[in-house]
Amino acid sequence: MLDSVQMFLQSSLPVIRVGVADILDIAILSLAIHRLLWILRKTSSGRVLRGILILMFSMWVSSAMHLTATSFLLNKLVEWGFLVLVILFQPEIRRFLERMGSSSLGQVFAASRTSPMDLESAIDQTVEAYTDMSRDKVGALMVFERQNLLDDVIKTGTALDCAVSSELLKNLFWNKAPLHDGAVIVRNGRIVGAGCMLPLSGNVNLSRDLGMRHRAGIGMSEHSDAVVVIVSEETGSISAAVGGMLKRHLAPETLKRLLHNELMSDAQEEKKPSQITLFNQLFGWGRKEGDQQ
Numbered sequence: 001m002l003d004s005v006q007m008f009l010q011s012s013l014p015v016i017r018v019g020v021a022d023i024l025d026i027a028i029l030s031l032a033i034h035r036l037l038w039i040l041r042k043t044s045s046g047r048v049l050r051g052i053l054i055l056m057f058s059m060w061v062s063s064a065m066h067l068t069a070t071s072f073l074l075n076k077l078v079e080w081g082f083l084v085l086v087i088l089f090q091p092e093i094r095r096f097l098e099r100m101g102s103s104s105l106g107q108v109f110a111a112s113r114t115s116p117m118d119l120e121s122a123i124d125q126t127v128e129a130y131t132d133m134s135r136d137k138v139g140a141l142m143v144f145e146r147q148n149l150l151d152d153v154i155k156t157g158t159a160l161d162c163a164v165s166s167e168l169l170k171n172l173f174w175n176k177a178p179l180h181d182g183a184v185i186v187r188n189g190r191i192v193g194a195g196c197m198l199p200l201s202g203n204v205n206l207s208r209d210l211g212m213r214h215r216a217g218i219g220m221s222e223h224s225d226a227v228v229v230i231v232s233e234e235t236g237s238i239s240a241a242v243g244g245m246l247k248r249h250l251a252p253e254t255l256k257r258l259l260h261n262e263l264m265s266d267a268q269e270e271k272k273p274s275q276i277t278l279f280n281q282l283f284g285w286g287r288k289e290g291d292q293q
Contacts, residue, residue: 052081118189119263122164126186127256129169130231130238134252139233140173141183141213143198144263148224150185150193157182157196164191173231183216183228199223203244210246217241227262229255 055074062070126142133140143150158179162168164186172194173180182195200212201219210218217228221241228241238250240258250258 118163120189122186122189123256123259123263125164125166126169126229126259127252129166130229130255131252132166132170133173133231134236134238137233137236138170138173138175138231139180139213140169140229140231141198141217142169142229143183143185143196143217143220144227144229144259145185145187145192146225146227146263148226150187150224150226153183153196153198153220154185154193157185157193160191160194162191164189175233183220198228201244214239214241214246218244218246221245227259229259 055077059071059074059078061067062074122144130140132138143153168191169184171177172184179195183193183198184191185193185196198216199219199222201215201222203218203222206215206218211232211234213233214230217230217239218241220226220228222244225243230239230241231237232239237248238252238255239246239248240250240255241247242258242262247258
């Protein structure tokens with residue numbers, strides 16, 4: 001009986017031969033696609049890619065339903081699509097090529113990981129420094145990077161690579177220091193830039209008593225998912241900007257709790273094992289119940 005079934009399958013189905021070269025080819029393409037989707041998820045360009053997929057799906061539907069006018073319009077859009085994609089993804093393409101030229105292949109395709117211990121120490125040192133600067137009315141502006149990469153912002157200042165410490169922050173923001181007017185960028189619990197220029201908020205409804213430091217902090221939180229913490233040079237009050245919203249007059253304990261809630265949850269999320277498919281990674285689906293959003 002088994003022999004008959006085997007002979008039937010061999011005669012009815014084509015024989016698929018998979019060699020070492022085929023396996024290597026699939027592995028390289030899978031790794032490249034996975035890394036590309038990971039990069040897009042770390043930037044706002046991921047939303048653009050979702051729009052492109054919706055456009056492709058619309059083309060398929062219009063073609064299947066024989067919608068002549070709609071298909072003609074969508075085809076014209078696709079004809080110019082390649083040039084538009086190069087323009088839209090120019091920062092990501094340039095960053096990827098720069099990393100390929102300055103590092104090994106393994107580093108290019110490796111995803112960075114946030115150490116909870118480094119992040120915990122960075123939060124404690126930041127709160128300690130902000131407590132002292134608030135008392136002394138020393139202006140300060142710090143940006144904690146999360147999912148959206150801030151490489152373009154870092155290039156506007158001085159690149160650094162050092163641990164976050166209270167004394168270092170107070171020296172950077174001392175009013176006679178050359179980098180005190182810009183922002184300090186923190187990535188994965190380490191300072192990666194100082195004296196950086198941030199985009200100003202375009203919100204015309206902001207209070208008039210907010211200075212340029214607060215407007216820059218709000219603008220940075222509007223353009224990315226970063227957490228921005230500010231010390232007012234005039235009043236010494238501590239503020240935090242998240243998602244375009246400014247929380248003012250924070251006590252040091254409140255600042256520490258806010259940073260823990262906003263940053264440590266992301267670090268814990270990265271430590272969880274993931275079995276999400278590439279398609280689910282792109283659209284953010286596949287989280288288990290109980291995971292923080």
